[in-house]
Amino acid sequence: xxxxxxxxxxxxxxxxxxxxxxxxxxxxxxxxxxxxxxxxxxxxxxxxxxxxxxxxxxxxxxxxxx
Numbered sequence: 001x002x003x004x005x006x007x008x009x010x011x012x013x014x015x016x017x018x019x020x021x022x023x024x025x026x027x028x029x030x031x032x033x034x035x036x037x038x039x040x041x042x043x044x045x046x047x048x049x050x051x052x053x054x055x056x057x058x059x060x061x062x063x064x065x066x
Contacts, residue, residue, distance in 0.1 A: 016033075018030055018031050018033070028045070029041065029042070029045055
């Protein structure tokens with residue numbers, strides 16, 4: 001028998017769900033349904049720090065996979 005929690009289907013990546021960042025008072029960022037708009041919003045809000053973070057995370061994952 002499979003527990004009910006494990007037997008539930010996960011939502012599809014192309015569903016209507018959106019990621020939003022909440023700071024305790026309001027939403028700082030909500031993604032768009034268009035990837036380009038989301039990337040532009042991230043870049044204008046957080047600048048190049050996101051690029052640096054993504055590079056560090058990729059480096060850590062690459063070293064973990066070895």
